Amino acid sequence: xxxxxxxxxxxxxxxxxxxxxxxxxxxxxxxxxxxxxxxxxxxxxxxxxxxxxxxxxxxxxxxxxxxxxxxxxxxxxxxxxxxxxxxxxxxxxxxxxxxxxxxxxxxxxxxxxxxxxxxxxxxxxxxxxxxxxxxxxxxxxxxxxxxxxxxxxxxxxxxxxxxxxxxxxxxxxxxxxxxxxxxxxxxxx
Amino acid sequence: xxxxxxxxxxxxxxxxxxxxxxxxxxxxxxxxxxxxxxxxxxxxxxxxxxxxxxxxxxxxxxxxxxxxxxxxxxxxxxxxxxxxxxxxxxxxxxxxxxxxxxxxxxxxxxxxxxxxxxxxxxxxxxxxxxxxxxxxxxxxxxxxxxxxxxxxxxxxxxxxxxxxxxxxxxxxxxxxxxxxxxxxxxxxxxxxxxxxxxxxxxxxxxxxxxxxxxxxxxxxxxxxxxxxxxxxxxxxxxxxxxxxxxxxxxxxxxxxxxxxxxxxxxxxxxxxxxxxxxxxxxxxxxxxxxxxxxxxxxxxxxxxxxxxxxxxxxxxxxxxxxxxxxxxxxxxxxxxxxxxxxxxxxxxxxxxxxxxxxxxxxxxxxx
Numbered sequence: 257x258x259x260x261x262x263x264x265x266x267x268x269x270x271x272x273x274x275x276x277x278x279x280x281x282x283x284x285x286x287x288x289x290x291x292x293x294x295x296x297x298x299x300x301x302x303x304x305x306x307x308x309x310x311x312x313x314x315x316x317x318x319x320x321x322x323x324x325x326x327x328x329x330x331x332x333x334x335x336x337x338x339x340x341x342x343x344x345x346x347x348x349x350x351x352x353x354x355x356x357x358x359x360x361x362x363x364x365x366x367x368x369x370x371x372x373x374x375x376x377x378x379x380x381x382x383x384x385x386x387x388x389x390x391x392x393x394x395x396x397x398x399x400x401x402x403x404x405x406x407x408x409x410x411x412x413x414x415x416x417x418x419x420x421x422x423x424x425x426x427x428x429x430x431x432x433x434x435x436x437x438x439x440x441x442x443x444x445x
Numbered sequence: 446x447x448x449x450x451x452x453x454x455x456x457x458x459x460x461x462x463x464x465x466x467x468x469x470x471x472x473x474x475x476x477x478x479x480x481x482x483x484x485x486x487x488x489x490x491x492x493x494x495x496x497x498x499x500x501x502x503x504x505x506x507x508x509x510x511x512x513x514x515x516x517x518x519x520x521x522x523x524x525x526x527x528x529x530x531x532x533x534x535x536x537x538x539x540x541x542x543x544x545x546x547x548x549x550x551x552x553x554x555x556x557x558x559x560x561x562x563x564x565x566x567x568x569x570x571x572x573x574x575x576x577x578x579x580x581x582x583x584x585x586x587x588x589x590x591x592x593x594x595x596x597x598x599x600x601x602x603x604x605x606x607x608x609x610x611x612x613x614x615x616x617x618x619x620x621x622x623x624x625x626x627x628x629x630x631x632x633x634x635x636x637x638x639x640x641x642x643x644x645x646x647x648x649x650x651x652x653x654x655x656x657x658x659x660x661x662x663x664x665x666x667x668x669x670x671x672x673x674x675x676x677x678x679x680x681x682x683x684x685x686x687x688x689x690x691x692x693x694x695x696x697x698x699x700x701x702x703x704x705x706x707x708x709x710x711x712x713x714x715x716x717x718x719x720x721x722x723x724x725x726x727x728x729x730x731x732x733x734x735x736x737x738x739x740x741x742x743x744x745x746x747x748x749x750x751x752x753x754x755x756x757x758x759x760x761x762x763x764x765x766x767x768x769x770x771x772x773x774x775x776x777x778x779x780x781x782x783x784x785x786x787x788x789x790x791x792x793x794x795x796x797x798x799x800x801x802x803x804x805x806x807x808x809x810x811x812x
Contacts, residue, residue, distance in 0.1 A: 282528050282744045310658050312745065314758045314771040327758065329745050333655075336676050338745065361658045361778045387485040387811050397493060 261285060264305075264337055271304070272297055284338030294343050294353055298328065302358060306332045307339055310358075313365035315373050319399040322347045324375055328355075345375065354379035372397035448473040453793075457486045461564055461797025464512075464807035466780070468800075472793055480788035480796075482781045488811040495770045500526060500600070501734035503767060508594045510772055511809045514553040516545050517748040517755045519598040522770070524679065525746045525759035526600040529739050535726040538602030539680045544615070544718045545588075545597060546680075546748070547711045551622065552581040553751035554708050557801065561701060562633045564797040565642045570632045577625055580618045587611065602728035612719045619712050626708065634705060643698035647787045647799040651695060658778045661753020662707070663803055665691045666699035673749035685717050697802040704751075738765050752776060752804035774809030781810065 265285055268277045275287045275297060289297045301307040307330040314327045328341040345352060354377040356363040367383040369375055374395035377383075385391075394401050456467035465486040471479040491510060495503045507522050508515035520542055527534060555578040559571030582592040587608060589595040597604050633639050649659065651667040664671055672689040674682040690706035692699035731737055741763035747756040753775035760769040780803065787799050 281742065284745075308655055311747070311754065312756055312758055312771070312773040314769070316743075316760050316769045327743070329756075329758065333671060333676070338677075340745070359656065359658060361782045364777060364781045384481075385485075387488045389485055396490070399496075401493075403490070403493060403497070 260335055261337060264335065268305070272300065280340065284340060286340040286342065289341055289343050291343055291345060291353055294341070295355060295358070298330075298341060298355055299358060301330060301339065301341070305339075306334050309333060310362065311338075313362060313369070315369045315375065315397075317347070317373065317397070317399045318344075319347070324350060324352075324373060326352055326369075350375065352377045356380060371395065374398065450478060455796060456483075459797075461800075463560060463797070463800050463805045466805070466807040466810070468784070468788070468796060470788070470793070470796070475793040477788050477791050477793060477796070480785050482785055484781075484807055484811050486811075487807050491812045492770055492772065495767055497766065499734060499765045500737055500739055500767065501731075503770065504599050505594075505596050507770075507772075508596055509808070510812055511750070511755075511774065511806060512593065513556050513806065514549045514751050515594050516549040516598060517750040518757075518772070519596065520546060520680075521746050521748050521755060521757040522759070523598050523600045525744050525757050526739055528744045528746065529742050529759070529761055530600075531740075532601055532731075533729055534602055535729060536681070536723050537606075537725045538727045538729075540718050540722040541603050541607065541727060542598055543680050543682065543685070544715055544722075545585075545595070545603075547715050547718070548581050548584060548615075550711050550751045551708065551715075552578050552585075554704055554711075555581070557704060557751070557804070558629060558633065560801045561697075561798070562639060564801050565639050567633065567636065567639060570629070573625075573632070574629065577622060580621065584611075584615060584618060587614070599731075601731045602726070604728075606727045612722075615715065616719055619715055623709075623712055626705075630705075634701065639701075640698065642795075642798060643696065643701055643802075644694070645696055645698075646795055647697045647791070647802055648695050649783065649787060654695075657782060659753075659783060660775050660778075661750070661804065662700045662703045663779060663783070664753065665689065665703045667695045668693040673747050673754055677747065679746070679748065681718075684721070685714055687714050697798060700802045736765065738763060739767075747773075750775065752779070752806065755809075772809065772812055774806065774812075776804060776806040776810050779803040780805035780807070 261279055265277050265279055274293050275289045278286050280286050309331040311331050312329040316325045318325055324345045324347055326343050326345065330339040352375055354366055356366065366377045366380045367386040370377060370383050371385060371388050372395055393406060450471050450473055453470040453472055454467060455470060456462040457465045467483040469481040469483055470477050491506050495506055503522060504519060507518040510518050555574040558574040562570035585595055586592045589597040651669060654664050654667045655669060668691050670689050670691050675689055687710045690703050692702045739761045741761055743760040745756055745758045747754050755775060756773035758771040759767060762768040784800060784803060784805060788796060791799060
C-alpha cells in the first residue's frame with residue numbers, strides 16, 4: 257500500500273505541477289491547490305486518476321489567519337487511496353468555486369457552506385436555502401459567531417430560569433412546597 | 446385537456462416520512478413532476494456545539510446525530526481522536542466495538558424492515574420487527590445503560606467490559622433472529638404485494654450511482670461491490686470472514702434483497718466476534734478530560750453504517766476543544782440529490798416507499 261501511495265504522489269507531482277503534493281501522516285495523499293486551478297485539478301483527478309467518488313466537502317474557519325479552508329475528500333474505488341484536495345480562500349469577500357457540474361451532490365454541500373459560513377460559490381449563485389430559514393444574522397458556523405450572545409438576544413428566559421437558578425428551589429419558593437429530602441444534596445445552595 | 450399542476454407538502458409531520466423533513470411535490474394527477482427536499486426542522490447545531498466543548502464532552506452529542514444507529518458516530522469520533530493522538534486501542538475493545546456496531550446494524554435493519562413494508566401497507570411486519578428489535582435494545586441496555594443512545598464507545602476503547610454471561614445472551618438473540626428471518630421472508634419478500642410494489646420502482650442507473658456519491662445498500666443494489674469494512678478496513682474487520690452481497694436490479698427490490706442478505710452476514714460476524722474475542726484490557730485510559738489536548742492535525746475516518754459510508758472529518762488545532770467536526774451521513778446525498786431525482790415521474794404513493802429504501806435520515810442531514 258505504501259508503494260502505491262508513493263507512486264501516486266510521484267505521478268500527481270508530475271501531472272499536476274501547479275499543486276503541492278504530500279503524503280499524509282494519517283493515511284492518504286494531500287494536494288494543495290489554488291482557487292483558479294481547483295476545478296481543473298478535480299476534473300483531472302476524476303478523469304485520469306480514477307477519483308470518482310466525492311466523499312465529502314468540508315469548510316474550516318481559520319479565523320486567526322483570516323482564511324477559510326475548503327477540503328475536498330475523494331476516494332478511488334480501485335486503488336483504495338484517500339485523496340484530500342485543500343484550497344485556502346480569503347475570509348472576507350472571498351468566494352469558492354462551484355463543482356456541481358462534476359459531482360451533482362456538491363450542490364448540497366455548497367448550499368450549506370454558503371449559508372453556514374457566508375462563503376458564496378462562483379457558478380452556484382443564489383442557492384436555495386438548506387437548513388436556516390430567513391437567517392439575517394452573522395453566518396452561524398463562523399468562529400466569531402457567539403452562540404451564547406445570539407441566544408441571549410434572540411430568546412427570553414423562561415420564568416424561574418433566569419441566572420441559571422435551580423428550578424426546584426424557585427418552584428418550591430413559589431408553591432411553598434418543600435424540597436424532598438432525596439433532592440437536597442443535589443440542590444444548589 | 447392539459448392537466449394542472451398541484452403543489453403538495455408531504456411532511457414534516459407525515460406517517461410516511463422517515464423523520465422530521467418535508468418533500469415539496471408538484472404533481473399532475475398522482476404523478477410527480479418535480480420534488481424538492483426541505484430540511485431544517487431538526488437542526489440542533491451540533492457541529493457548532495462541539496467546537497465549544499472539550500473532547501470528552503463531544504461524545505454525548507455525536508450519538509444523537511443518528512437515531513436508529515448511533516454507534517457509528519461514536520466509533521468514528523473515537524477513532525478520529527485515536528488516530529490524531531496515535532493512541533492504541535486494546536484488541537478486546539476492538540472486538541467489542543465490532544460487536545456493538547453489528548448489533549446496531551441489525552437493530553437498524555429491523556427498523557428498516559418495518560418502515561419499508563409499512564410504507565407498502567403491510568402493517569404486520571413493523572409490529573414484529575420492531576418487537577424483535579427490542580431484544581437487541583435489551584442487550585444494549587444491559588451493556589451500556591441506554592437503549593437507544595449508548596455513549597459506550599469512547600477514545601481509548603469502550604466504557605466498560607462485557608457483563609457476566611453477556612456473550613451467551615447475545616448468541617441466544619442471534620439464534621432467535623436467524624429463526625425469525627423465514628417469517629420475515631413470508632411476510633415481506635415472498636409477498637406478491639411487496640414484490641409488485643418494489644420491482645422496477647426507484648431505479649437509479651449504476652454509472653449515475655457511482656458518479657453521484659451513492660453508498661451502502663443503494664450502491665450495492667446496483668451491482669457494485671463497495672463496503673468500507675472491506676475496502677478500507679477498520680477495527681478487526683480484516684480478521685473476520687463475511688460476504689458483501691450485491692444485486693443488479695438497481696430498484697427498491699434490489700436494495701431490499703441486499704439488506705436482507707446483509708442481515709445474515711451481520712449475524713455471522715457477531716458469532717465470529719464472540720468466538721474470537723480475546724481477554725485483556727478494554728480501555729486505554731485517556732488523560733484528565735479537563736486538561737486533555739489532542740495534537741494538531743486533521744483526519745477523515747469512515748464506518749460502514751447500515752445506510753452506507755458514514756464519515757467524520759475532524760480537525761484539531763492542538764487545543765482541548767475540536768476545531769471542527771464535520772459529519773458526512775449517507776442520507777446527506779441520498780435524501781437530497783438522489784431522492785429529488787428518483788421522485789421525478791414516480792407515483793405519489795411511492796414517495797415514502799422510495800425514501801425508506803434509500804435510508805433517508807433527517808437528523809444526520811442537518812445535525
